[in-house]
Amino acid sequence: MATHMALMPRSLKNIASRAGVDEAEAEKILEAMAEKAVIFSKEKDGRKSYGLLPTIPGLFEFPLMRGAGTPELEGLGKLWDDYHREALGASFSGNPTPLVRVIPVEQSLEGLTRVHPHEEVARLIDAVDYIALAGCACRISIKACGHPTEMCLIFDGPARFLTARGFAREITRDEAHAVLTKAEEAGLVHTSNNSKDRPSIICNCCRCCCTILTCRTQLGLPHAFAESAYQASIDAQSCTGCGLCAEGRCPMEAITLSGASAEVDAGKCIGCGLCVSSCPEGAIALANRAEPREVLPTVQDLGMKVLTEKGRLERFLNQMK
16 A cells, blocks of 8 residues: 555545555555554545655654554564664765754853854744654663653644644643753753754654664764754863763763863764753853854755755655656
8 A cells, every 4th residue: 555655645535546446445554554653644624645754754753652562563663773773874864964953952052142043942843833742762662771751842744643643742832842941951962854944853862762863873974963053162261170061961972071171072062052051160152163064944955955965856756746
């Protein structure tokens, strides 16, 4: 049935016709797939349509967002991890344009006079119409840390689908802001699509489990994600060398202690701001990166550029027909 579908949702009638089965049989199969969140579904004016999911975010994360707990899902999580290490991580990484980017924690941006709206995570949430909260599929499947799992923010169409199917729950804007605060307190990194328009998802990632960060921390893939437009800077005169930033907060091990002060390796810093919000002396600040990575205007622009770089644009367009 999936071979007769596309990433753009097609009507039940269209899919049934392509597959050569009656609509009742097609609906039964498609609903079973949607109930497992391995395809996307929506209903408008009483008419149902169904579409394929991208691999990330989508086919990997969605089925696991309710939690594993069954032998099937436990096995699936292990298979996804194996696939990530063997091939998926490299394929997901940009060539060289990354699909996702780091967004600094809100507290770390307070001292900057010029901050673009697409760099402010709170404003990203305020721009969407519908918000849902789901479990982090990465931490649910890998189980390598004790960080909170219900931390994935999904928006608009995908959020409505996951809520309707029981894989997520609708939350208010205030609750979403509280999730961001909780993520910052837990030392998790905000990431989202590498575009300036509305976010499709905001992940709150750890370095040990999450697909996005482990591409860099474990697989050594430099284009796995775009750093934020900022990098950490330490005032050596104010720094007491307490080590909180180096030992407990920096997910990339970009901060080391040198004598009585900490130092930042600019090549490793991703500009997440977690060190800034944790410094008791206020000795760390974010500064504008000299040459920030490009942030595409829209998700569509991002997709077209990445597909072109990977030599897959023509195949993708043909599949959409």
